[in-house]
Amino acid sequence: MPIKRVVKNNATYLYLTEEVYDPEKKRGKTVVKKTLGVEEPAAPLNSMTEEFAVVWAENRTLGNAVPFSDRVTGQFPPENNGHGVILPCDIVECGKFRNGKLRWWCRTHQVHWGTKADIQQASESEEGAIRCSNATQPMNYVKNPLILNPDDYAGGIGIWAALPTAINTTVYPDLANVEVHVHVRPEPRGKKTIDANFPAIVIRSTDHTPLFANVSIKRVVIASPSALAYLEALINNLPLGTLYCNRCNHPHLDLGDFAKNPHKKHFCGNCGSDSNWSSEAIVSSPIKELADKLNGNLMFVRSDRKLDLRDYADCQFKIWASTPAILWTSELSQEIGIHVHVYRSDKKIIDNTFGDVTWTDGTKLERENLLSQMLQKCRQQKAPSV
Template sequence: MATPLTLPGICWPLHASTGHLAVTTSHITGHFRAGAGEDAIIVCDLLPAGKFRNGAARHWCRTHQCYWGTQADLAGCPSAQPMQCRQHASPMGYVLYPTLFDPSQFHATTLRLGQDGLIRLRARAADGGALFSRDLPALAIDCRALPGLFPRDVVQLNVTPAAAQAFAAALQAGAPLDCSDCARCGHPHLDLGDFALAPHRRHSCGHCGHDASHSAAPIVSTPLWRLRHHITQCF
C-alpha cells in the first residue's frame, strides 16, 4: 500500500458507540480516494489506557474508538510491525480540507441536519450582516473562538454526520442531554448509536480511553450540547 498522507481533515468510524469530536490536531493520516467519502483507511492513533481486568496492559485507538491489547491483538501484531487495532482496515468516513467555522465572526448562527444528511450552517457575518450559508457533510468549529468551553489542547470541534444524527435523535426522543467530561483528561464524551438514546451515568472517553467517568445523573452526553450557548439553534 502507498505511503499514507497527512492532510487537514475530519474522520469518523462508520459504526461506533463513542466518538472523538474535540480534537487536538486538525490533520488526519491515511489513504484517501477523493476529497470526501466513506472509504478512507485511517492510521491508528494508539495510546496507553490502563489495564484490562486480567492485569494486561491495554491501549486505546482514538481513530477507530476501540481498545488494543487482547491475546488476539498481540498474536496478530508481530514485534517488527507497528501496533494496529482490530479495526485498522475498516473504512471510515472523512472530509479533507473541511470548512473551519469561527463563531466569533458571526451571529444568529444555526446548525440543522437536513433530510439528505448534510449539515446546514447559516450565519450572519458580524461585520455587515452578510449571510454565510453552507451545506456540508462535516464541519470543523474553531475552538480558539470558544475559550473555556473545552480543554486548552483542543483546537477544533468536528461536527460529524454520526454526531449530528445522534444529537438530533436524542433531541427528538426527549433524552436528557448534557456533556460529561473525562475524569482523567477532561475531554468531552460523545455518545453515538443506541447509546445516544439510552441515558446512562458511566461514560468512556473517546480521547484517552478512560472508562470510569460518571455523570451525576443518567444522561446522553455530547459536546454539541455546549454549543447551545454560542449558536442560536443547534439541531
C-alpha cells in the first residue's frame, strides 16, 4: 500500500492509502486506509545534532559508502569517534512486490519497511514516527574524518586494512577492531607526513581528478568493513568490480558473506533495488574503481632483510604479515614480507618489514601462517556494545 505524505503547519502527516476502482466515475481513486501519524526521526528532535561525519554499521552497506552529503543528522555521543550513534530512518520506495504493491526500504538501516508488523508498530507509537525494525541500532561513527585529496600527495597515498597482530608479546593491546591504515607522502620519495590508523577516511575527488565514471560522485568513504572486505577479495584472488545500480546509479558495495562469494545479482543498499545484475560473478566495491583510477606502481617486491629474534631475548615483539594495499598511488613498488616491531622496555627499536624472520626458538616464521592468524582474530572480534 502506498504512503501519502501531507504537509500541514510544518509537520508531515503520513497516511496508508490504497488504489480502488470507482464504478460511478469509472476510474481509479486513492482512499486512505489508515492514518499513520506524523513523520518524525527515530529520536526526539531536541536530541538530534548535525555533524560533519561518516557513519557505518558492521557488515552493512548503509548508503554511506558514497555519501551524498557531508553533514549527518543523528544522536551523536560526545566522543569524536566510536560506537553508539543513532540515526533517523530514511525510507524510500524500492519498487513493487509481485502483486504490484509498493515496497519500501530504509537506506539508513538497510532493511525493508512495510510489513504488517511495521505498520502496526508505527501507528501505535506515541510519537507516530515511521521507523524501520533497525531504527534503534547503534552505529559506528567518526566526526570530522580525515579527508584525502590525491592531488595533494605527489609522493603517493597508501591505504591498508589494519589488522590485529599475528603475534604480540607486549603489554600493548591489539586493535579492538579492524581499522584503516594510512601513509601519505607530499613529495616523491619524501618523508611520510601521515602514518596512522583511522576508523574511517574519506577520499575526495576534484574537478581536475574525477574518481568515478559517475562524475556527480565527489567522495568515497573507506571504513573498516569495506577495507577488510576488499583486502580479503584481493588476497583470495576474487574477481572485483564496481557495479552501479541501474535504478539510482549508486555504486554497489558488497560486505560480509557477499564479499566472500562472487555473484551476479546484487542488492542496492542505497535504494533497495534487487534487480541489479553484473555480466560476470563479482564482488562489487567502489574501492575497485578508485584503485583502477589512482593506483601507481603495481609491482610487488619481497623484502631481502633478515631478522633473528634470538638476538633480542630481552625484548618484546609485535608481528604482522604484510598485506597488499587496497589503494597505492606511489611510484614505488609494494614490499612483501613480515612486519616486526621490537620493543626494549618502552622504546621501539625496530619497525620494519623483513623477508626472513627467525623466532626465538629457532623456527622460521611463515608469512601465510601469520596472515591466517590475523584474519582468524578478525573473525573472532565482536561488534562493540553500548
